[in-house]
Amino acid sequence: MSSIKQMLENNRKWSERIRKESPGYLETLSNAQTPEILWVGCSDSRVGPDQLIGLPMGSVFVHRNVANIFATNDLNCLAVLEYAVDELKVPNIVVCGHYGCGGVHAALEHSGVQPVDLWLDQLRFVYNRHAEELNQLPPTERANRLAELNVESQVHNICRNTIVREAWKRGQEVNVIGVIYDIHDGLLKQLGVEFRSREAWEAHYGESFSV
Numbered sequence: 001m002s003s004i005k006q007m008l009e010n011n012r013k014w015s016e017r018i019r020k021e022s023p024g025y026l027e028t029l030s031n032a033q034t035p036e037i038l039w040v041g042c043s044d045s046r047v048g049p050d051q052l053i054g055l056p057m058g059s060v061f062v063h064r065n066v067a068n069i070f071a072t073n074d075l076n077c078l079a080v081l082e083y084a085v086d087e088l089k090v091p092n093i094v095v096c097g098h099y100g101c102g103g104v105h106a107a108l109e110h111s112g113v114q115p116v117d118l119w120l121d122q123l124r125f126v127y128n129r130h131a132e133e134l135n136q137l138p139p140t141e142r143a144n145r146l147a148e149l150n151v152e153s154q155v156h157n158i159c160r161n162t163i164v165r166e167a168w169k170r171g172q173e174v175n176v177i178g179v180i181y182d183i184h185d186g187l188l189k190q191l192g193v194e195f196r197s198r199e200a201w202e203a204h205y206g207e208s209f210s211v
């Protein structure tokens with residue numbers, strides 16, 4: 001059976017099962033979504049949030065791209081953040097990177113003018129900011145550390161965005177947190193970057209911004 005045929009067959013079975021086991025579940029979900037988490041993760045097929053964190057459908061609003069970058073000049077990223085924060089009032093934003101990330105390795109190994117290379121330039125900026133630390137590490141550790149620093153950088157990009165800052169200003173709950181996923185043991189690790197307010201974020205980065 002082809003992958004597509006398998007996909008459709010699996011879907012049919014899943015739909016039958018869920019309607020039998022949980023009557024009304026899909027009808028309830030179809031009325032509205034109230035996700036608890038905005039997930040910003042990598043497109044890598046091994047790191048989809050649904051299975052990693054075991055939350056039911058309707059719990060996670062998802063944005064994924066190569067190397068889990070929250071690009072402040074990318075309309076897609078901004079539209080997702082705006083909708084999640086302003087419309088859905090999602091209280092938690094999780095940026096999830098992962099070890100063994102192909103995007104991180106590509107950014108370290110080469111550059112170019114293809115779309116993925118240009119996208120990964122944003123990762124090279126992170127590398128350049130931390131080159132002194134990273135260049136002292138052997139290749140695998142260097143890539144893993146860059147994956148961690150990339151998560152921190154994307155958390156920073158989200159916190160400094162007007163959408164989040166305005167939400168904090170009006171007292172809305174928005175908790176921005178960075179985690180990294182280890183594809184070898186399946187565990188998420190916190191990276192010590194978690195901000196619930198503009199003050200907490202500014203204290204961490206030692207910066208002062210006027211809103």
Ligand SMILES: [Zn+2]
Pocket residue numbers: 042043044066067068098100101102103104
């Ligand atoms: Zn990846």
